[in-house]
Amino acid sequence: MGQITLSNVNKTFGSTVIIPNINLEIDDGEFVVFVGPSGCGKSTLLRLIAGLEDTTSGTIAIDGKDVTRAAPAKRGLAMVFQSYALYPHMTVGKNIAFPLKMAGESQEVIDKKVADAARVLNLTNYLERRPGQLSGGQRQRVAIGRAIVRNPSAFLFDEPLSNLDAALRGTMRLEISELHHQLKTTMVYVTHDQVEAMTMADKIVVLNAGNIEQVGSPLDLYRSPKNLFVAGFIGSPKMNLIEGAEAEKRGAKTIGVRPEHIGISTDKGDWKGTVGVAEHLGADTFVHVHANGLGTINVRAGGEVQLEHGQTVYLTPDPAKLHRFGADGNAL
Amino acid sequence: MATRQTHGLARLMLAPSVIFLFIWMIVPLAFTLWFSFQQYNPLNPINDRFIGFGNYALFFSNPAFFSAILNTLILVVSVLAITVIGGIMLALLLDQPMWGQGFVRILVISPFFVMPPVAALVWKNMIMHPGYGVTADIARFFGLQPIDWFAQWPLFSIILIVAWQWLPFATLILLTSLQSLDGEQKEAAEMDGAGFVSRFIYLTLPHLSRGITVVILIQTIFLLAVYAEILVTTNGGPGYASTNLPFLVYQKASLEFKIGQASAGGIIAVILANIVAFFLMRAVGKNLDK
Amino acid sequence: MARAVSTEHKIVATIGAWIVALLIFFPILYTIITSFKSETEAIAGFNLIPSFTTESYAEVQDQYNYFKPFLNSVLISVGSTVIALLIAVPAAWSMAFSPTRRTKDILMWMLSTKMMPAVAVLFPMYIIFRDLGLLDSRFGLMVMLTMINLPIVVWMLYTYFREIPGEILEASRMDGASLWGEIWYVLTPMAVPGIASTMLLNIILAWNEAFWTIRLTTTEAAPLTAFISSFSSPQGLFWAKLSAASTLAIAPILIMGWFSQKQLVRGLTFGAVK
Numbered sequence: 001m002g003q004i005t006l007s008n009v010n011k012t013f014g015s016t017v018i019i020p021n022i023n024l025e026i027d028d029g030e031f032v033v034f035v036g037p038s039g040c041g042k043s044t045l046l047r048l049i050a051g052l053e054d055t056t057s058g059t060i061a062i063d064g065k066d067v068t069r070a071a072p073a074k075r076g077l078a079m080v081f082q083s084y085a086l087y088p089h090m091t092v093g094k095n096i097a098f099p100l101k102m103a104g105e106s107q108e109v110i111d112k113k114v115a116d117a118a119r120v121l122n123l124t125n126y127l128e129r130r131p132g133q134l135s136g137g138q139r140q141r142v143a144i145g146r147a148i149v150r151n152p153s154a155f156l157f158d159e160p161l162s163n164l165d166a167a168l169r170g171t172m173r174l175e176i177s178e179l180h181h182q183l184k185t186t187m188v189y190v191t192h193d194q195v196e197a198m199t200m201a202d203k204i205v206v207l208n209a210g211n212i213e214q215v216g217s218p219l220d221l222y223r224s225p226k227n228l229f230v231a232g233f234i235g236s237p238k239m240n241l242i243e244g245a246e247a248e249k250r251g252a253k254t255i256g257v258r259p260e261h262i263g264i265s266t267d268k269g270d271w272k273g274t275v276g277v278a279e280h281l282g283a284d285t286f287v288h289v290h291a292n293g294l295g296t297i298n299v300r301a302g303g304e305v306q307l308e309h310g311q312t313v314y315l316t317p318d319p320a321k322l323h324r325f326g327a328d329g330n331a332l
Numbered sequence: 333m334a335t336r337q338t339h340g341l342a343r344l345m346l347a348p349s350v351i352f353l354f355i356w357m358i359v360p361l362a363f364t365l366w367f368s369f370q371q372y373n374p375l376n377p378i379n380d381r382f383i384g385f386g387n388y389a390l391f392f393s394n395p396a397f398f399s400a401i402l403n404t405l406i407l408v409v410s411v412l413a414i415t416v417i418g419g420i421m422l423a424l425l426l427d428q429p430m431w432g433q434g435f436v437r438i439l440v441i442s443p444f445f446v447m448p449p450v451a452a453l454v455w456k457n458m459i460m461h462p463g464y465g466v467t468a469d470i471a472r473f474f475g476l477q478p479i480d481w482f483a484q485w486p487l488f489s490i491i492l493i494v495a496w497q498w499l500p501f502a503t504l505i506l507l508t509s510l511q512s513l514d515g516e517q518k519e520a521a522e523m524d525g526a527g528f529v530s531r532f533i534y535l536t537l538p539h540l541s542r543g544i545t546v547v548i549l550i551q552t553i554f555l556l557a558v559y560a561e562i563l564v565t566t567n568g569g570p571g572y573a574s575t576n577l578p579f580l581v582y583q584k585a586s587l588e589f590k591i592g593q594a595s596a597g598g599i600i601a602v603i604l605a606n607i608v609a610f611f612l613m614r615a616v617g618k619n620l621d622k
Numbered sequence: 623m624a625r626a627v628s629t630e631h632k633i634v635a636t637i638g639a640w641i642v643a644l645l646i647f648f649p650i651l652y653t654i655i656t657s658f659k660s661e662t663e664a665i666a667g668f669n670l671i672p673s674f675t676t677e678s679y680a681e682v683q684d685q686y687n688y689f690k691p692f693l694n695s696v697l698i699s700v701g702s703t704v705i706a707l708l709i710a711v712p713a714a715w716s717m718a719f720s721p722t723r724r725t726k727d728i729l730m731w732m733l734s735t736k737m738m739p740a741v742a743v744l745f746p747m748y749i750i751f752r753d754l755g756l757l758d759s760r761f762g763l764m765v766m767l768t769m770i771n772l773p774i775v776v777w778m779l780y781t782y783f784r785e786i787p788g789e790i791l792e793a794s795r796m797d798g799a800s801l802w803g804e805i806w807y808v809l810t811p812m813a814v815p816g817i818a819s820t821m822l823l824n825i826i827l828a829w830n831e832a833f834w835t836i837r838l839t840t841t842e843a844a845p846l847t848a849f850i851s852s853f854s855s856p857q858g859l860f861w862a863k864l865s866a867a868s869t870l871a872i873a874p875i876l877i878m879g880w881f882s883q884k885q886l887v888r889g890l891t892f893g894a895v896k
Binding site: 343345353361364425426429430431432438444450455457459466469500501505546556559560565567581585594595601606609 | 640649665773865
């Protein structure tokens with residue numbers, strides 16, 4: 001149930017190649033996140049799996065069965081769209097019931113399954129409302145409910161949290177993760193937000209211009225990024241990337257060190273610089289230091305550091321956590 | 333968004349519309365083109381023969397024909413001037429906060445929905461009639477001689493009637509356009525020190541230019557074809573004073589059975605319309621790309 | 623603007639607007655008023671208060687059988703709208719949901735056929751209608767009106783269909799709906815308001831069409847446009863009767879028009895003004 005394999009998948013629109021060649025295995029029950037910048041092809045990839053777009057070449061298999069030519073309805077998948085795509089002329093109850101109605105289930109079965117889904121998602125009191133009368137978070141849950149009742153082999157999520165405000169996003173993230181633990185069904189989730197990726201995924205697929213840059217668990221990608229792109233993309237705030245003398249000294253074209261792996265001191269250290277802007281978040285302070293010859297380095301200082309703008313400081317990177325990249329951008 | 337499953341059926345569903353419109357355009361127009369090069373009178377076929385551009389030459393040599401084209405242009409330009417300027421002013425007025433705005437809009441938009449024969453007859457008999465019309469009553473009230481509008485100013489009378497009918501259209505379009513002007517832009521201009529007139533010239537008018545262009549182009553297409561108002565009031569007269577191109581073609585075809593001449597007139601009308609259509613399609617095309 | 627406007631400003635604007643609006647509406651208003659006068663009243667001079675008699679309306683029906691052209695107008699307006707919808711809905715559907723590179727060109731070509739002046743094909747159409755036995759027939763008029771207004775109907779439906787979010791249709795596909803299921807359960811309910819608006823505008827345009835309805839009819843199929851036009855000479859209807867006939871002729875469309883302002887902008891500016 002829910003094992004998906006993509007082999008040599010290529011997608012071309014006219015003369016534009018969106019996805020050159022992708023090979024990917026998604027295991028049953030995994031929470032896989034496709035992440036990458038805008039235009040990297042992650043949504044296209046999701047839609048190829050869903051059957052909403054045809055592959056130009058290559059095959060897609062679900063549980064060993066070749067579904068490359070199958071219509072979306074026949075793939076046994078369910079999708080939650082970015083805009084939720086609820087049927088505006090139907091009540092919440094009818095929205096959730098729709099897939100069951102299309103499958104020809106009896107009214108009794110439909111009523112029971114809709115009631116179950118509504119209970120799981122806290123929608124029981126909203127069944128008679130129309131989508132227009134619901135808040136963003138509630139609409140989201142209806143979309144998820146509609147997906148759940150199909151009992152799919154896998155859930156597909158297309159940037160479902162993008163339209164919500166920050167506070168709601170945090171809550172819904174937890175709810176979706178909780179849902180995954182409950183249902184144990186495969187989930188393929190697309191987002192451009194690497195925080196969502198890191199917090200929710202079992203496995204992250206980093207995409208760039210239609211190519212897979214790296215596949216791995218969140219911590220894998222954090223600790224061992226395979227190239228500059230992944231290094232700069234995963235981790236918030238961004239990893240500091242330094243070229244020039246310091247990099248050559250260590251036998252690399254570029255070195256990278258995360259803000260949380262740099263020590264800052266007022267009297268001694270490896271790199272000298274002056275304090276620029278300091279961002280106080282309460283629990284952390286991020287200090288942007290203009291380091292001599294190295295550019296601006298972002299350093300995470302401990303909670304309540306008192307540093308003046310223009311003050312001279314010294315930075316010391318943790319040598320164990322320093323990443324080295326060659327001229328081709330790959331990790332050394 | 334479409335996949336293999338949907339493309340095949342789509343072409344089939346488009347076919348009837350395309351076929352019908354294609355036949356509707358090509359077949360009769362081809363006939364007209366053919367006839368335009370003939371001298372052809374179905375009631376008196378003795379003289380029927382091919383005469384090349386003879387019919388077209390009439391439009392340059394014969395004063396009646398030439399004045400039909402001239403009257404057409406005068407009619408179009410005059411109505412455009414009245415409706416665009418009037419439309420802008422009305423739109424500005426209706427955009428102001430007031431009581432009963434919805435009702436005012438309904439009153440202003442009504443003339444557009446009155447069918448042309450009714451509009452023309454109402455103006456002819458109730459308003460412009462030198463004996464019993466309202467303008468006659470007003471003139472007599474001031475001790476003046478009532479004007480016989482359709483005898484003294486035939487083309488102008490037609491222009492008035494047609495402008496009355498199309499003013500609501502221009503107003504509605506320009507009002508819609510006006511209301512899409514971003515309120516924040518207006519506030520920014522105010523902060524920058526622009527007074528009402530400056531704001532109008534530098535902010536409002538440029539924003540309206542798109543709407544004005546559309547109003548001009550679309551109205552021109554319809555104004556080139558004014559017919560019923562003339563039929564019901566002056567019948568093109570006195571003489572040819574209020575005859576426009578469509579009416580001339582009708583006269584030649586339906587009354588005098590000079591089909592060749594009528595057809596040439598029809599082709600000229602098509603050419604005129606195509607010139608306007610070219611510019612209109614450019615404006616529409618730009619919008620479709622969005 | 624979120625600022626309060628001075629009351630003086632509002633009063634001046636209100637007075638100004640009402641005066642202008644009443645002036646513009648006056649011909650229509652006076653026609654309605656006159657329709658409730660007797661003939662002698664009507665020519666007695668300018669008078670805004672009628673005696674509220676309906677004798678003119680009665681005479682219009684008795685002397686001229688007004689009901690027939692009225693019925694004709696209703697039949698051809700509604701009939702041509704139905705035919706146009708039957709042809710246009712599939713066309714607009716396919717262009718909105720399965721667009722190709724040619725779609726834009728086809729749409730623009732369709733719009734351009736609307737711009738052809740009717741006079742240009744007056745004679746050939748007359749002959750074609752005569753030879754097909756369609757002269758002075760309601761069906762012939764319906765076909766004609768369909769042809770004329772089809773571009774606008776297709777265009778309007780196209781814009782309404784495009785506003786239906788594609789994702790909702792995709793969702794229905796993911797939910798297991800077949801093509802017909804998608805059309806029946808999701809697309810059509812969402813498209814109904816747009817289809818209704820298009821119908822409204824088309825009825826208005828067909829009712830008011832004053833060229834072909836005059837030139838292609840004589841007695842049987844003549845709708846109100848032709849009927850009213852036949853009274854252009856002074857020996858025809860007198861003013862009270864003319865007013866009654868006119869009021870009835872324009873009343874339905876006036877009312878429809880009041881409710882379709884937005885549709886008018888959408889249908890007749892071809893999207894060039896939002």
